[in-house]
Amino acid sequence: MLCQSCNKNNATIHFTKIINGNIEETHLCDSCAKKKNDFDLDFPFPFQKIFTGLIGSVQEGQQEFKNITCPKCGLTYKKFLEAGRFGCDKCYEAFEEDVESLVKGIHGHTEHKGKIPAGASNKIQHKKAIDSLRKELEESIVKEDFERAAFLRDEIKRLSCNISQGCDEYD
Amino acid sequence: MTKWLESVGTDEDVVISTRLRIARNISNYKFPDFMTIDEGQSVTEEVLNAMKDNKDIYKFYRIEDLSQLEKTRFVEDHLISPSLATTTKSGSFLLRDDEKSTIMINEEDHIRIQVLLSGLNTYEGWELCSEIDDYLEKNIEYAFHEKFGYLTSCPTNVGTGLRASVMVHLPCLSMTGHINTIIDGLGKIGLTSRGIYGEGSKALGHLFQISNQITLGEKEEDIIKKLNKVVLQIVARERSTRGYMLDRKKIELEDKVFRSLGILNYSRLISSTEAMAHLSNVKLGCDVGIISGINPKDIVKLMIDIQPANIQKSSNKEMMKDERDVYRAQIIRNKFIDMEG
Numbered sequence: 043m044l045c046q047s048c049n050k051n052n053a054t055i056h057f058t059k060i061i062n063g064n065i066e067e068t069h070l071c072d073s074c075a076k077k078k079n080d081f082d083l084d085f086p087f088p089f090q091k092i093f094t095g096l097i098g099s100v101q102e103g104q105q106e107f108k109n110i111t112c113p114k115c116g117l118t119y120k121k122f123l124e125a126g127r128f129g130c131d132k133c134y135e136a137f138e139e140d141v142e143s144l145v146k147g148i149h150g151h152t153e154h155k156g157k158i159p160a161g162a163s164n165k166i167q168h169k170k171a172i173d174s175l176r177k178e179l180e181e182s183i184v185k186e187d188f189e190r191a192a193f194l195r196d197e198i199k200r201l202s203c204n205i206s207q208g209c210d211e212y213d
Numbered sequence: 214m215t216k217w218l219e220s221v222g223t224d225e226d227v228v229i230s231t232r233l234r235i236a237r238n239i240s241n242y243k244f245p246d247f248m249t250i251d252e253g254q255s256v257t258e259e260v261l262n263a264m265k266d267n268k269d270i271y272k273f274y275r276i277e278d279l280s281q282l283e284k285t286r287f288v289e290d291h292l293i294s295p296s297l298a299t300t301t302k303s304g305s306f307l308l309r310d311d312e313k314s315t316i317m318i319n320e321e322d323h324i325r326i327q328v329l330l331s332g333l334n335t336y337e338g339w340e341l342c343s344e345i346d347d348y349l350e351k352n353i354e355y356a357f358h359e360k361f362g363y364l365t366s367c368p369t370n371v372g373t374g375l376r377a378s379v380m381v382h383l384p385c386l387s388m389t390g391h392i393n394t395i396i397d398g399l400g401k402i403g404l405t406s407r408g409i410y411g412e413g414s415k416a417l418g419h420l421f422q423i424s425n426q427i428t429l430g431e432k433e434e435d436i437i438k439k440l441n442k443v444v445l446q447i448v449a450r451e452r453s454t455r456g457y458m459l460d461r462k463k464i465e466l467e468d469k470v471f472r473s474l475g476i477l478n479y480s481r482l483i484s485s486t487e488a489m490a491h492l493s494n495v496k497l498g499c500d501v502g503i504i505s506g507i508n509p510k511d512i513v514k515l516m517i518d519i520q521p522a523n524i525q526k527s528s529n530k531e532m533m534k535d536e537r538d539v540y541r542a543q544i545i546r547n548k549f550i551d552m553e554g
Contacts, residue, residue: 115243129247131240131356131364134371144368145361150403151430154362156373157343159350162357169359 045071112136168201175201215290215517216312218510222332226500227448229380229420229513231334232291233342233437236365236374237324237349238356244366245302245319253303253319260318263352264307271316276304282531285522291329296320314345321366322374324349331510333448335377335441339433342375362429372429377437378407379444384419384497385454386447392421395447403427404443418489418516423447455501470498478549482535483542488519507552515548 045053051071110119113136117129122137134141146152158166179194222231238244242256264271276284276297284298292312297304297320307316317325326349328342356364362372370376386392396406407422423444425436458466473491476483496512498504517523524537524544532540 115247117247125246126368127246127366128244128364128368130243131238131358134358134361134364141361141368145371145429148369149372149427149429151372151427153360153430154358154372155430156362156375156433157346159355159357160347161350161354166359 043069045069045074047071047074108140110136172198172201215514217291217329218331218514220311220313220331220334222330222334224445224448225332226509227381227383227451228333228444229331229382230291231330231332231338231377231379232327232422233335233338233375233377234325234327235342235346236322236363236370236376237326237346237353238364238366239323240354240356242323245300245321245323246366248302250302256323257303257305257318259353260307260316260324260349263349264316271307271309273307274305276300276306282522282525286526289520289523290517292327293317294320294325294327297325314341316345316349322370324353333379333441333444335379335437335444339377339437343433370428373431373433373436375428375433375436376424377440378422378424379440380420380422381444381447381451382418382420382493382496383447383451384493385458386451387419388458389454391450391454395450396421399423399443400426402439402443403431404440417486418493420489420493420516455497459501466501467498467503470494470503474498474504474549477545479546480542482538483545484534484538485519485521485541488541488545489516492516492519511548511552515545518548519544 043053045051046069048071051073053069054072055068055070055075057068057070108119111117112122112129112133114132115129117133117136119137122128122133128134128137142152175194175198179191179198182188182190182194217230222228239256239259242248242252245253245256248256261273274287279287284293287293288295288298290312292308292315293306294317297306297317300319303319305318307318309315313328313330315327315329317327326342326345328338328345330338358364363374365371365374383392386395399406403426405424405426407424423440425440427436431439473494477488477491477495492512492515495504495507496509496516499507499509499512518527519541521537524541525532527544528540
């Protein structure tokens with residue numbers, strides 16, 4: 043059977059639509075089927091597509107792919123949307139903006155509340171401490187309290203060193 | 214095999230088993246779907262190294278070293294997941310000698326810790342799971358994000374990475390059709406119901422697996438508490454339906470149970486689906502006192518032993534379906550002769 047659209051290739055995709063008792067049959071070749079955008083919606087599609095559809099920036103019918111690639115594993119944004127799977131831990135940061143709406147759609151939450159690895163909890167506490175010291179540093183500069191600012195700068199440096207392992211104090 | 218059945222949980226007249234698994238990944242490696250075989254090998258070595266002091270308790274298996282039959286048997290025994298059995302990139306696992314826990318390596322995530330216990334045992338299960346997790350973490354740096362928690366290959370597992378499931382036997386709720394209302398309701402509170410061999414498989418023998426759907430934004434203890442509460446309610450509902458049927462439809466129930474017992478005792482050819490349906494009725498008969506002298510746990514064990522790969526393993530050869538059906542009928546008859554003395 044020939045493809046109904048191009049009349050050249052063999053039809054490899056046969057599709058029957060029944061709406062209110064009206065039967066409509068479509069026979070297409072691979073390449074014509076791919077071109078028909080509306081056709082995709084009726085195809086059995088992988089489960090992943092359901093939740094990549096939850097991402098805010100992907101509008102219905104529009105396939106606008108951001109030009110982002112994960113710096114660590116090389117996964118492109120497009121591939122991520124197709125597979126619904128991350129390539130590595132850094133993908134979560136590379137695509138962070140959309141990950142937030144994706145996980146919100148799946149879980150109804152965006153913030154982890156459970157267990158924290160013992161090793162990581164120190165780092166997280168340090169990071170949080172650094173963030174608050176930075177704020178304080180900005181404030182003391184504004185107030186021209188340079189003595190306090192110098193102390194805070196050293197403190198931030200010391201904590202940052204603690205995070206990257208193997209760094210001596212004030213190195 | 215099926216040593217895990219020997220542990221003791223509560224509510225065993227309705228609850229078959231409790232399974233918990235947590236998904237973890239190692240920082241600085243690509244996730245299994247995207248890594249090379251060599252990277253997969255390094256991940257395996259990291260896990261083995263982290264577990265090296267437990268060599269006597271955990272036995273190591275590489276998927277590629279197992280025959281198709283052996284792999285399927287581990288799946289049928291619920292000791293590994295169907296996806297691990299089909300991995301092609303350095304999939305492997307460590308199985309504890311009492312079979313209560315498995316550490317799967319390079320499935321969808323680098324590490325999946327599974328704990329499997331008999332009956333309803335969610336709290337003990339979580340304790341054991343978390344203990345293994347803490348132990349691994351001493352030597353492994355997990356992929357963890359301040360905001361999103363434990364990072365996983367699939368966003369449906371991110372956060373706690375915890376999937377807690379309880380396998381329940383609900384023959385009376387199924388017979389009365391009430392099961393559908395329950396399944397619908399589960400979705401509304403972040404829980405879900407699956408067939409007995411996990412995702413994508415159909416429910417056999419009135420066995421349902423109830424598990425949490427949400428992994429992010431709730432503490433592990435809260436996830437488990439919620440599941441436990443809901444399961445206890447379902448257990449109570451199944452029991453009251455059993456009571457109602459014994460009260461009002463005793464003869465019909467007895468008829469169903471004894472017909473099944475008859476078929477299992479005398480059939481010469483039986484498929485696993487048919488056998489599961491009758492074993493389910495007989496288990497119900499034991500649990501409500503219609504049948505005495507048979508330990509319901511033996512029926513659960515039989516439900517596992519009659520699955521295709523287990524049948525072939527016990528016969529020591531690969532078999533065609535017809536051959537298996539004959540052999541299955543024989544195994545069941547012999548078992549019933551043993552059980553009924």
